[in-house]
Amino acid sequence: MNTLQAPQYVAWTEAGAARTARWRSESGTPAPRRVAVADDRTKADDAYKLACEGTALLWRGDFHNARQLLTALARRIDRRPRKRPPADPAQAFHLHRAAQSQRARILGMVLVSLEPGYGLALRRAPDVREACLQAYGPDDEHTGPAAEAVEAAEGAGAVVLPLVVSLRELLGVIGAYEWRKNGVVVPALGGDRVHPYYGVFSPVRGEYVDLVARAPLPSVPGPAFDIGTGTGVLASVLARRGVSRVVATDQDPRALACARENTERLGVADRVEVVAADLFPAGRAALIVCNPPWVPAKPTSPVEYAVYDPGSRMLRGFLNGLAAHLEPGGEGWLILSDLAEHLGLRPRAELTAAFDAAGLTVLDRLDIQPRHPRARDADDPLHAARAAEVTSLWRLGAADPSRART
Structure with a gap:
């Protein structure tokens, strides 16, 4: 605001x-x-x-x-x-x-x-x-x-x-206002709706939500963190999947209010705690999920911070703090499109080097193709990059298990 x-x-x-x-x-x-x-x-x-x-x-x-x-x-x-x-x-x-x-x-x-x-x-x-x-x-x-x-x-x-x-x-x-009144249907929530606030990223592109809905949950016990929760959609999906406690963080007052309202609507407020934080809350978790802005470029307005991550600040902050906030044997799920790679803004080698520098290892990766209309719009100036785009859920663990206990 x-x-x-x-x-x-x-x-x-x-x-x-x-x-x-x-x-x-x-x-x-x-x-x-x-x-x-x-x-x-x-x-x-x-x-x-x-x-x-x-x-x-x-x-x-x-x-x-x-x-x-x-x-x-x-x-x-x-x-x-x-x-x-x-x-x-x-x-x-x-x-x-x-x-x-x-x-x-x-x-x-x-x-x-x-x-x-x-x-x-x-x-x-x-x-x-x-x-x-x-x-x-x-x-x-x-x-x-x-x-x-x-x-x-x-x-x-x-x-x-x-x-x-x-x-x-x-x-x-x-x-x-109409989006907030009518809501956005989320198939991963059984067709229930999420109601986005003005200025809060709306889950109209459901691919990343589908990835979180189908990825295997870690076997170790413990809570889950949803970093940068926005509407609260991913925290709600995790709660619906049986995670008994999810701590959802954001630093935008609109997003915090939006997530609280949506978790109430979806009947998971007793399992989802929404807290104000820049990235991680206190403590450790068995699962930590983050869907940061996908494009490392400077926003031209405050409302673009959901799309553009200048200097990959949020991405790097999540990766660098992940190992210290994971329970031993826990996982971090990074949901990230490779659009930046096809645009020549962040090569894959830079991303994997960031994993190594943060003391993380890749356990698995789930991919999904985009379904949004722009991927098929040949008149879009960025059509070649959008058509090649893949969204991935990177399952990450601490390369050195002792780092997760420090």
Whole structure:
């Protein structure tokens, strides 16, 4: 969440009056410096030119027309001439990421304002109050430093609106709310559903869950740890498989709340303890499971930390601490896609060298092919890497059993 960040504000002129509002961006995008008012009369070509030049458009027209404007902007971005992807997969990946970032910047230039309590005062607008409440938390924008800034702006004669957000982000909030309401079916849980929170990685790609559901459990007694639990799906699978006690860790408050709610829904809360921790909890376990972000690249926004692991921080932290947290004879399960290998970002030799450096030995490996649509999309710039991708569950043990007892 961005609640601890210093408040940012946007300012513009409307109907001859100076106006100010607090800026909110879950992606960490800075407040735009230039804002112009737009409505149903605004032409898509004009909006595209302004957005490319760095001027944001605060929408005052019909909500559905605003969505159509976003679609029109996306078409203009996508029809720009594409260069042939370079032969080097790592270079192709970085160029693709840069293009994605530029696309997101332009589409993020269409803004809407939210009234106190997250009301959206546009024609034909949906009721977004509950969706925003679940994503952003209570509307306390009028307390603390924000209140002082509002009072100062009002004292200077400005008309202050409470909150301005990117329409694209708001649509993401609405979509996440629907996912949270409806849930994601998890075959490994017998078709029961997991309900992801906004900003928490959703188990829509079920291959890694299937691996955890079918891998043989260690024969040694003891609890299990689920490192970086997210929605709590893997901890719940382990509990459903008969593990009597699972300690699930995360450091994201949203993920912790999400995991607690899901374990309650799935009837395993008596066997799953959700705790705040950076990687490992205290003690040792017979089984330690981790599904870290698969791509060792820098996230461009906080919400991308579930996908990108800069410098392989979480992966290396898990491997380097694993042996010391295993019971003698216990196992660590690392669930990892080899997409980074096909992108030229982390060779297999680097991964196996990290196992050796951490005092680990490979007991077995289970593989599964991806089922997601991108693996079959020949128009995807990263199609060759995605088509070759394999997700693996590495069963790891301490190479030196005495290390697990130190």
